[in-house]
Amino acid sequence: MVLQVYNTQTRTKEEFVPLEPGKIRLYVCGITVYDFCHIGHARSAIVFDVIYRYLLHLGYEVVYIRNFTDIDDKIIRRANEEGTDYRTIADRYIAAFYGDMDALGVLRPAMEPLATDNIPEMLQIVGKLVDKGAAYQAGTDVYFSVDRFEGYGKLSGRETEDLMAGARVEVDVKKSNPLDFVLWKGSKPGEPSWDSPWGPGRPGWHIECSAMVTKYLGPTIDFHGGGKDLVFPHHENELAQSEMAFGVPFVRYWLHNGFVNINNEKMSKSLGNFFTIRDVLKDVHPEALRLFVISKHYRSPVDFSDETVAEAERGLERLYSTLESVLERVPGKVDAQFTEDVLKKQDPELYEKAVSLPAAFRESMDNDFNTAQAIGYIFALQRNLQRFLDKFGRKNLKGAAAVLARRAADTLTGQCNILGLLTLAPGDFFETQRRLKLKSTGVTEEELNEFIELRHKARQEKNFAEADRIRLELEAKRIHLEDSPQGTKWRVSL
RNA sequence: GGCGGCAUACCCAAGUGGCAAGGGAGCGGUCUGCAAAACCGUUAUACAGCGGUUCAAAUCCGCUUGCCGCCUCCA
Incomplete structure (x- = not known):
């Protein structure tokens, strides 16, 4: 090539x-x-x-x-x-x-x-x-x-x-x-x-x-x-x-x-x-701006608007979110050895996409730096990887499944790094992103934590009416609460 | 007036001769106390229009329409 x-x-x-x-x-x-x-x-x-x-x-x-x-x-x-x-x-x-x-x-x-x-x-x-x-x-x-x-x-x-x-x-x-x-x-x-x-x-x-x-x-x-x-x-x-x-x-x-x-x-x-x-950059994460820019071929005009930038932000959050899941669900050390055949059997499509991504990526980039196409391949792998993770419900991945998930995540990160994307730890990215977005809602992090604490108590007392009232109040300010096994997380809609 | 570029679904966007990538949004479902996120399903007999070349065209050629840029400092 x-x-x-x-x-x-x-x-x-x-x-x-x-x-x-x-x-x-x-x-x-x-x-x-x-x-x-x-x-x-x-x-x-x-x-x-x-x-x-x-x-x-x-x-x-x-x-x-x-x-x-x-x-x-x-x-x-x-x-x-x-x-x-x-x-x-x-x-x-x-x-x-x-x-x-x-x-x-x-x-x-x-x-x-x-x-x-x-x-x-x-x-x-x-x-x-x-x-x-x-x-x-x-x-x-x-x-x-x-x-x-x-x-x-x-x-x-x-x-x-x-x-x-x-x-x-x-x-x-x-x-x-x-x-x-x-x-x-x-x-x-x-x-x-x-x-x-x-x-x-x-x-x-x-x-x-x-x-x-x-x-x-x-x-x-x-x-x-x-x-x-x-x-x-x-x-x-x-x-x-x-x-x-x-x-x-x-x-x-x-x-x-x-x-x-x-x-x-x-x-x-x-x-x-x-x-x-x-x-x-006061309200847009720099990597989101980067993704926005390279989502289109470099020689074409690109239209900058709240909507087009928000799309890039959502896309980037998706990529980081999948990586975060892999970090959470795949144990720190993946040292077991498996043959390629065994890995492939875990999920042939994911395996194939993970293995072929670097070549597909390179082919796109070799074609006059076609970053838009390269990103298409990246999202295709992300989707397969997320789907694979979801198959296991909330359980951690073990053995060959863990190895495959880890390999797919590493491939994803590696290719994105060439574009200057996914250079942060997912946790750091989301923290920065939340802080950026919270500013526009007029709610401080302290106030927000108080709301979450109040709602947590209400939920424990099965006072769901109160819990939902708090949820709605925050949603009016574009803050969405997400209950998870690790506690209540929040995000600001774009 | 001269030169050049672009036109793909609701929106963004790849594709450069052989079944129309990907993302966002929507709708239906799974999950959830309710949600959200995520996942599954669904959304272009069709690529501005017309004609031509070809076994085969979004992709090549011609014309038409519309939008944009350069010709002045500008990324």
Whole structure:
């Protein structure tokens, strides 16, 4: 089986062949640090986190780089609004970003370089382009000359004539071609600036990625990723300047994730319909958000709503619930040896599903990271496992049945871990989940425990009317009581 | 105006030529003092519409309709 990936540039799925056997160079465009991240950023981060985890799982050495754009117009504007400097703003939101990413369980890339730490490298590329006649100075700015790069438009599938015709931007008179883009921007008085052969200034938007890709990974890399909106102009321009400067292919496979929509409309700052990661995580468990994101193929748009997120939460609770049952019902040590045949006889379907899950999972993931399908297989095994557990009523499992249940649970957990799911002990998950959800009911844990205690007494006295009254009172607040042999548990409905 | 994507049950969502995965919700049942959870059963002669290719199409081709995105900062 081979990994197939959809390459934006060719618009087809291609067999993945790394530049260097066993090694993968992966670069993902990070964020511009001028505000808190929203769930669109979360989707991108989670999608590439899953891809990164999967490539590691396949046994590749993956060098994963994700940059921070820490100098740009929006950062400067924000600094001016707050009467502070760009560095303060950038550092604040870098810290916030790390907080969000850690909360989401996103693995850290090998390196997360800052644009401003790589200015000399950028100037080097600008110099190369000027020397080759592919860039020119106009006023205090330096522009890339799109006409000089034959392949311009090959990533986004556009013809330069089409772009010209549809140009919505006011044409900058300094440019010799309206499509030319700025490599180096002369700074206005009071703006942050760096010295350069073309005068004091700061980098244009695209040059930083070209510089950092080359510096940390080399002139040709395997994967370059980001949101769909970066295809044009950002990645198109990166590609143009890099290939012009270094004369070798820039990226072997371009990966772009789809958007998060709200009510079927793109979520964006300009539309004002966005949710920050930190706000969402106030009532949604990070693994539930992750499951929500990867329940759909990464290239498709995904609609974010209370309903769609709640579905993911319920699904995740189901998985953890089954795992919890296995922990409770299968004795701590399962050391007895049984032949495969004996295990299979316990429940042929469960046995078969457990044994075949890794292959099915891998086949899905090898097909352009089809996490949605992989999750389908995971739920199928979960269902079989739960069914198997239920066959034993409330009894603990013993012997071969215990071994089979344990093996199925381990397989489930193992595959989910590759996606960054089921990374917690079930007990810890449910505790966090209950605490998150209880906040929205206005009932404190102490109050709730008092209710449960009162009801417990009423039940002991066979005063079921009172017991049911308490149940109903709590249900009105979406708190459901579940009587079990281990005592009364509770959960908040989603 | 140019370029691109999507359309599968009540909802979400896989499927990319050979009997339509999975999840949620609903309904009926088992269990329960009553519940909940869980389990069992049930819910698409059918994949926007029309035409074509094929022994065979949700899957390939063409047209039509509807929605969305990019072309400006944007994950």
